[in-house]
Amino acid sequence: MRAGERAAHGAALFPVLTLNATGPTGVEPPVTPFDTTMNGPLMLTAHAYHGHAHTTPIGEVVLDYEGRFLRRKVITLTDDRRCLVDLPQTTSLDAGGVLVTDAGEVTVVAAPEPLLEVRGDGLVRLAWHIGNRHTPCQIEEDRLLIQRDHVLRDMLERLGAELAEVVEPFTPEGGAYGHGRTHGHDHSHSHGPDTHVHAHG
Numbered sequence: 001m002r003a004g005e006r007a008a009h010g011a012a013l014f015p016v017l018t019l020n021a022t023g024p025t026g027v028e029p030p031v032t033p034f035d036t037t038m039n040g041p042l043m044l045t046a047h048a049y050h051g052h053a054h055t056t057p058i059g060e061v062v063l064d065y066e067g068r069f070l071r072r073k074v075i076t077l078t079d080d081r082r083c084l085v086d087l088p089q090t091t092s093l094d095a096g097g098v099l100v101t102d103a104g105e106v107t108v109v110a111a112p113e114p115l116l117e118v119r120g121d122g123l124v125r126l127a128w129h130i131g132n133r134h135t136p137c138q139i140e141e142d143r144l145l146i147q148r149d150h151v152l153r154d155m156l157e158r159l160g161a162e163l164a165e166v167v168e169p170f171t172p173e174g175g176a177y178g179h180g181r182t183h184g185h186d187h188s189h190s191h192g193p194d195t196h197v198h199a200h201g
Contacts, residue, residue, distance in 0.1 A: 043074070044083040046099035046106065049091050059103035064111040065136065065147070065170045068093040077106060095171045110169035116153060118144040119162040126161050136172035147169060 059077040067075075071090040075083050082103060093099075095110035118126055119142065127144055130137045135152060138145035146152060148165065156163060 005188060017122050044077075044081060044101040044103055044106070046083055046085045046101045047111060048100040049086065049087060049093060049097060050100060050105075051094055051097045053096075053098045053107065055105055055107055057098060057107040058101070060107040060109050061099070062109045062111045063093065065172070066115045068095075068108065068110070078109075092174075094174075095169065110171050110192050115145045115166050115168055115170055115172055116148045116156075117164040117166045118146065118156060119164075122160075126156065126159060129155065129159060136170075138172045145172075 044087060059079055059081060061075050061077050061083070064073070069090065069092050070085060071087050073085050075085055078097060083099065083106060085099060093108045098105040099108065099110045115138075118130070122128065123142070123144065127137060127139060130144065130146060130152065133152065133155075135146055135149070145166070145168065147170070153163060
């Protein structure tokens with residue numbers, strides 16, 4: 001093969017080698033804590049979570065309610081650093097809690113998200129009906145906050161609740177026995193008047 005042909009052959013191979021290294025166009029290759037293809041230092045790794053800080057945090061991460069329920073996931077901090085969360089079990093992260101990384105603690109912040117504000121007379125009764133559907137509920141003195149759901153909205157309107165759509169951080173109540181949140185709710189059943197509110201956080 002002549003020198004010119006070798007050069008052309010090498011140029012033709014270069015895009016193929018590049019594709020094999022980076023994956024198909026538009027698809028990000030899997031990231032590990034040892035990834036050296038990122039700009040800047042290697043990503044942080046968190047193997048533990050605490051409900052409150054023990055020292056000055058090195059950063060913070062803003063996550064919505066669903067995003068705060070995880071076991072193993074790569075998250076992005078507010079300063080664009082990345083962190084591999086690798087916890088022993090699936091955990092519900094509370095706002096104000098911290099992920100313990102190899103470099104220090106990262107504060108968890110609740111992100112604003114679309115919610116339904118519930119007000120009206122008989123707020124305890126309304127909370128009972130919400131909890132009876134295994135729905136996460138943020139309970140305050142003069143209102144309740146739940147995730148938007150057309151079935152629950154219809155039910156609450158029939159019960160006479162005053163409803164408004166808001167965008168706020170969502171920090172619902174934890175389980176009564178400290179078991180964390182449920183994985184969803186079921187609109188098809190109820191448990192009777194002795195049911196406690198299944199509002200989880």
